[in-house]
Amino acid sequence: MRPLELIARKAQSFRSQVFVTRGSNRVDAKSLLHLLTLGAEPGMELEIDATGEDASQAVEQLTELIGSEFEGFERP
Amino acid sequence: MLIKRGIPVSPGVAIGPAMVFGTESFRIPQQLISANAIEIELARFHAALDATCQEIMLNEKLARERLGDQYAAIFSAHLLLARDQQLVSQIEERIRQKNSPEFAASQVLRQYAKRLRDLGGQYLAERSIDIYDLEKRMLRHLLGERREELSSLTAPVLVLANNLTPSETANLDRKFVLGFATEVGGHTSHTAILAGALEIPAVVGIGSFLDEVSGAQTIIIDGSHGVVIIEPDADTLAKYRDSEARFRSHEKRLQSLRTVPCETKDGVPIQLMGNIEFPGEAEPCRDKGAAGIGLYRTEFLYLESNREPTEDDHYRAYCQVLKAFPDQPVIIRTLDLGSDKMPGALRADYPESVNPALSVRSIRLSLQHLQLFKTQLRAALRAAALGDLRIMFPLISTLLEFRQAKMVLSDVVEDLEEQGVEFRRDIPIGMMVEVPAAAVMAEEFAREVDFFSLGTNDLIQYTLAVDRADQAVAGLYRSGDPSILRLIRMVVEAAQRNNISVSVCGQMSSDPMFIPLLIGLGLRQISVTPHAIPELKEVIRNLTIERAVAIADRASSLEVARDVENYLWGELKKLCPESMQLD
Incomplete structure (x- = not known):
């Protein structure tokens, strides 16, 4: 569950609403359950968008997180 | 509405609320709540949710201390699921629509679990198990003391x-x-x-x-x-x-027939007994009106676990059956397993046999494993002190085999006597007649045994050389074959001449169409699947001995199984016209 868990936790740290889209499926990035329903796998393309006061930071940091392939975010 | 199809194994219709056992394992008491309870129920949901999260956090802490961070991470993910805002608001929404919190949580979580599983893959299948786990936790907290297992x-x-x-x-x-x-x-x-x-x-x-x-x-x-x-x-x-x-x-x-005597129209009593396998079947069997247990299969004792059953395991099971039938006969058949179905403890000793039906099975197995055999006999003799217990040996083919088995029994009697254990020694010892050789030699056997029990399943299999579990030849398995009728007659007559009792067990006797034939052939003791008892009793009560004898004589004069079975079917329809309409 790790990468999705990290996405959800990161998304939860913003006040904005944050969404992750795969194909036609757009879900709440703060919901681990919903992220799971994306059926996302390594190598797939995901889109991120957000609305709210800290929307741009949210998109930026989440993109960075996913782009890094979660490097350095894994706890030991 | 969703319709599912499976294999019908026990007739009747039941309608009611579901309890999903295994994943949920307790009953959700109600589906709906009243409108004025919504706020209270919402509060109850949140309290249970908090308790669930507390519990997961505690588990996380314990896992970290005892197992390390990797394991603790499993629970931190569970916590993330439990606190999922989408989940929580969906459940709240359902409660506002007057669903009980238990029902709401169960429905919402199960929908997610199913969705993840349907997406496929090992990973998501495991996550769906996590979600079931969360459901279980939440229900446990919601139901609290009211929980019912x-x-x-x-x-x-x-x-x-x-x-x-x-x-x-x-x-x-x-x-x-x-x-x-x-x-x-x-x-x-x-x-x-x-x-x-x-x-x-x-x-x-x-x-x-x-x-x-x-x-x-x-x-x-x-x-x-x-x-x-x-x-x-x-x-x-x-x-x-x-x-x-x-x-x-x-x-x-049919139930109203329970208390009426089981006798023919002209007043000849017929002992209708039950075939059982589990001690738990004894009581319902008695409630059906059985006059005892004509066949108590003991195989489950050997198959339920991988260890050999102890004397006490046997003893307890036998006592339970005797308790249901304190003054009626209970006939215990000793171990009847074979190389296709071996007791766990012996499985390693026997490589797969080419022809299991003709290999080491039943009494042959017992005689090769005397310790195993003696354990069962000891328990049976001890239990016999409590009622009318009788012992029969399965698959006896030769006189020598029967004598050997009886010798082992006398050894056990001697041991029990020496040890001063309470038991009964004078119990009837009988045999299954299910090998054609034994049927042919019935006269000689009848001089040595206390009773016969015709095991038609194996008798037909061995006489016609047909394995009815084998689809390719199952059509050749015919209970009405003239050869079978002739063997049954031989065995019954040998028993009568030697004044010993004879009964019939096996699938054939549970089929109402064979009842007039069997009675006509001279049988007065019939052991059947318990739930068939009321129906068969009805057939018996519509029958006179004279009619039964005429039916048996006519059936015995026919040359092929098909004619025999058609004839018997026609006679049954004449005997019980109302019953036939029910099917």
């Missing part, structure tokens, strides 16, 4: 499960478990046998369906046709309520 129900349910073990089935409370349906299982599974004995409508072998149903949903189980309906519509429900009522009144009519 299968063993302590207080209201009627229909149990839905992946599988039920025989002991779980045996312990089902007939008062509250109206029916059950399982994903796995077949006709001959022990669970199916027990369901029939307990008369709980049941369907097995449905395949995966549990993630499509939640506790407290209305379910119909049609155990006569192998149908399970989830959330039926009004028309369907009405139709089934009607057939449930009709089934009950039919059962009631």
